[in-house]
Amino acid sequence: MVRVGTCSWADRSTLESGFYPKKVKSAAARLAYYASLFDTVEVDATYYAIPGPETTRLWVERTPENFLFHVKAYAALTGHNVNPQSLPASLREALPESERDRPYTFVHDPGIVKEIAGWFHQALLPLSQAGKLGLVVFQFPPWFRCSRSSLEHLLTCQSMLPDLNIGVEFRHASWLREDSRAEVFSFLKANKITYISADEPQLTDDTTIPFIPGATTDVVYLRLHGRNLAKWHLSGVTSSLRYDYLYSDEELQQFVEVIRAFPDNSVFVMFNNCHAGQAMRNAIRLKALLRGETVSEFPESLF
Numbered sequence: 001m002v003r004v005g006t007c008s009w010a011d012r013s014t015l016e017s018g019f020y021p022k023k024v025k026s027a028a029a030r031l032a033y034y035a036s037l038f039d040t041v042e043v044d045a046t047y048y049a050i051p052g053p054e055t056t057r058l059w060v061e062r063t064p065e066n067f068l069f070h071v072k073a074y075a076a077l078t079g080h081n082v083n084p085q086s087l088p089a090s091l092r093e094a095l096p097e098s099e100r101d102r103p104y105t106f107v108h109d110p111g112i113v114k115e116i117a118g119w120f121h122q123a124l125l126p127l128s129q130a131g132k133l134g135l136v137v138f139q140f141p142p143w144f145r146c147s148r149s150s151l152e153h154l155l156t157c158q159s160m161l162p163d164l165n166i167g168v169e170f171r172h173a174s175w176l177r178e179d180s181r182a183e184v185f186s187f188l189k190a191n192k193i194t195y196i197s198a199d200e201p202q203l204t205d206d207t208t209i210p211f212i213p214g215a216t217t218d219v220v221y222l223r224l225h226g227r228n229l230a231k232w233h234l235s236g237v238t239s240s241l242r243y244d245y246l247y248s249d250e251e252l253q254q255f256v257e258v259i260r261a262f263p264d265n266s267v268f269v270m271f272n273n274c275h276a277g278q279a280m281r282n283a284i285r286l287k288a289l290l291r292g293e294t295v296s297e298f299p300e301s302l303f
Helices: 027-037 053-061 089-094 110-129 148-160 181-190 249-260 278-290
Strands: 002-006 040-043 068-072 133-139 165-169 194-199 219-224 266-271
Touching (some): 002 278, 040 266, 110 133, 133 194, 148 165, 148 181, 219 249, 249 278, 266 278
Parallel strands (some): 002 040, 002 266, 040 068, 068 133, 133 165, 165 194, 194 219, 219 266
């Protein structure tokens, strides 16, 4: 089984790109239109704020029966800073008083992180109960290095979301070096944690990782960020512009070969080059290449 989708369906630059027909204006209509073209999506918005169960219930109602949502873990669960205003009121009150009104803060208290995970788990229940939840995507920060304690931390993350399947994306090169890769993959396999293969620009420091496809569960998850090297770490650039990249047919064909190397796995190819609808363009094109089509033009009716 191969499913192709994108890591957002409603970011601002996509809405401005012409991907959605003019008559498709409401949130319900946009998700329904997206789901008419793709059978999976990764929700990026859950990294910034925990949705209410009423929101995820609407996602269930607005998509076909076989549609799958992957959900990016809320930032506090992966060690990133968060906007305290994005937390439920009771959790915000649990923070030290000096941090409640800051634009961003790190949540250091393990007890509060566990409570946050509980809220997050509850938010995903409608998706899980409907059989529409794929992976919870833990994208760790570049300063999260490979170590024995870091490996054990992965188990802590897994335990905070019982009965849910988690995938991990590493962003520090230490995880995929030759002297550590085998141990990391073995650990993930033993604990049924899905390794996420990320494609991204390649810098000479340790803050980017090579694209090394692999399977540690029955799921292969390719997360494709684009290769905009010039803007990847450029100061002052918006998040969207870092992903301003359109894969060529030649590059997409390389992913076709990767997909074919895993005939016994469920393969998800998720495009995160979500700037100006480029993720949608690449996802549509990859689906065509997988069907054996060679025409390189995009359907004008879709853009």
